[in-house]
Amino acid sequence: MAKAKTTSREAPKVPPVVYAEVSPRSVEGTSLFATATPVTRETVRNFHSEEEVTAEAVAQLQSEGFDVLNVGDTTITIGAPPRLYERVFKTRIVAEERKTRKERRRVEPATLLDSPDTPVRGLIDTSQSPLAGLIEGVALSKKAYSFAVSKLPPKKSYWYLDVPADVSLGMMADSAHRLGCTGKGVRVAMVDSGWYRHPFFIARGYRSDPVVLGPGATQPLRDESGHGTGESANVFAVAPDVNFTMVKAGISATGAFNAAVALGPDIISCSWGFDIEDPPLDAADQALAAAVANAVQQGIIVIFSAGNGHWGFPGQHPDVISAGGAYFQSLQPPEAPEYASGFKSKVYPNRRVPDVCGLVGKPPAAVYIMLPVEPGDELDRDLGGVAYPNGDDTKTNDGWAAFSGTSAAAPQLAGACALMKQAWPQMTPGQAKDILKTTARDVTKGRAAESTGHHKAGPGADLATGHGIADATKATLLAKTRAASASAPPVAVPAAIPATGGDGVEELALSLAMAQEEEV
Amino acid sequence: MRLSAEAILVSRGNRSLSDGSAQVTAETVDAFAPDGGTKADARRVLERLGFSVADAGMSLTIEGELETFEGALGVRLDVSPEAAPGEAMVTASGDLQLPQEARGLVETVAFPKRAHLFGPPSGKQRESHGQG
Secondary structure (H helix, E strand, O other), rough: OOOOOOOOOOOOOOOEEEEEEEOOOOOOOOOOOOOOOOOOOEEEEEEEEHHHHHHHHHHHHHHHOEEEEEEEOEEEEEEEOOOHHHHHHHHOOEEEEEEEEEEHEEEEEEEEEEOOOOOOEEEEEEOOOOOOOOEEEEOOOOOHHHHHOOOOOOOOOOEEOOOOOOHHOOOEEEEEEEEOOOOOOOOEEEOEEEEEOOHHHHHHOEEEOOOOOOOOOOOOOOOOOOOHHHHHHHHHOOOOOOOEEEEEEEOOOHHHHHHHHHHOOOOEOEEEEEEOOOOHHHHHHHHHHHHHHHHOOOOOOOEEEOOOOEEEOOOOOOOOEEEEEEEOOOOOOOOEOOOOOOEOOOOOOOOOOOOEEEEEEOOOOOOOOOEEEEOOOOHHHHHHHOOOOOOOOOOOOOOEEEEOOOOHHHHHHHHHHHHHHHHHHOHHHHHHHHHHHHOOOOOOOOOOOOOOOOOOOOOOOEEEEEOOEEOOOHHHHHHHHHHHHHHOOOOOOOOOOOOOOOOOHHHHHHHHHHHHHHHO | EEEEEEEEEEEEEEOOOOOOOOOOOOOHHHHHHHHHHHHHHHHHHHHHOEEEEEEEEOOOEEEEEEEHHHHHHOOOOEEEOOOOOOOOOOOEEOOOOOOHHHHEEEEEEEEOOOOOEEEOOOHHHHHHHHOO
16 A cells, blocks of 8 residues: 655654554454454454453553553553654654644644554554564554544543533523523633633534733643633533633743733633742732732632632632632532632631632542543543543543532632623622622531641531532622612612611512512 | 743832732732833833833733843743742742842842642642542
8 A cells, every 4th residue: 555645844743752552463363454344333343352462462561661541442542752662663653744634624734643664654563573462553643633522521420510501500500591691791711721622612602712822821722731621611601602711821820810811801710829828928929919909900800719728829819709619419418528728818817718619529539520621631631541530531532521629610600700790790899709609509518628727618608618609690680689779779778678788678689580580 | 941920010109019928909909009100111121131021910021031031130040841830930049130220110020930720630649649
């Protein structure tokens, strides 16, 4: 078989880590890579391998230094630097550039890998290697483009939440959506690791502006971590119609945060921070504190994660909405999951963390929400292929990973704020925090992370979950009520209604609004 | 190697972001802000020193090559691109020596630390805690 001529523009490079599929010796004796028979469901069993052969191949690959990423019925997925392949299989690996159809039918040059010793592109001959008796060949992996990534999450047998439905339900956002509050017209910026245009987002019709690069950040179309991509799905789950922008953070957190401020958004969501238990803050921290304070002073609602056992900063800054974690599972009452932080700040006197909670999983790894990520990114590889609860038991390159942490809570609260902001465009950051706290559902069970004091949840506000889990619909209704009373001419309060702080009036208005909603 | 840092400017209210105990909040932040003239002058000076400058509101975000930073600040800098979360990515071998023309405009230059992403622990972290 002759190889087609490449269309080279400039010398392509072999990446530092090369992935490949190894075929252990097939039971029928015909190599998966040499058969003239189409590999179909009728014939695929001929290319399965005996368990002992596969196990021995895995052991030998690992002893040679390969990372074994997945073991399937027909092939073993491995990763290693190119030099290791060259040494073990006595070959060379070269990079070629060819025109390839990528996402959304674009035809562009792509780098493909090859071993020139065989006539089949991408195939390594293993006959000269120490593994010759165990394996038939090695197929170098090509980059998978998004048509290979499902817009639907994989199904797993353990308890977890899907986006958007389960997260919307857990945050009580569905009823607000039916009332017409979906975040429409509200601009949400997120500062994180980047954003990959996953088919999940496209299929759902979510709106995102091009990624903005923070100082030192590169590759706006990539999210090498997967963290930002996944967490953004929490925003859309609660507020599907927001105008979303990801600011990809590079080397400067403050610089990236300020790049988000410069966009003039209504809300900034940050699922990151520093672990600062005791004052004083250093100059870099104070620069970040000033940036946060400045944003809030401009009327931007800023949400930071409280931390996962960290003394989260800026999650403890007085001006932010501090996002903690609560766990719910089916019909059981929600509880503090011992994964999220809860503490009284030593940096800012009287500051109690968190304010309110989003949905967060339990230790050891908070595997809880199935989120879209860039295929083969850090989270996909790190959690994939590892059994629950230490990993998510998905594939390492399927573009889905189950994770949470207060990283998930912050964008969920950002979504709730977006619904409120649509209902009350003049709402200030302080009013948003107050409404979330007023309408949250109390959590009375469980504890905060041990490293922040292991505080116990109980009736009323506490240091485990703050005021409880945010209730997006109640919060939106209260925002509507306050918007109406803010625009209405002042009226005398009837003597029969208690006038202490206006709470009685608001509760009555909220009850009426809820009753109207139920009638609908 | 390209670096980034925050140039903290001299405030108009005699409050300093270098004071680690200062409570910088929406109520107090104005006292830590530079006036417009200081910011514009600082920007010009920093650009003349070879930095690219972004107006970040309270501070100026400066970017430049390692050599530009070392030349302007009069110190040798050690860079740790793989710094663990919470650790400094850039450390100076001594006290920063702000150039003469920046004094009175720039209070100090703060190098960033790597942030924690508050998601799942990495595989390595899970292993080190016996959870892997």
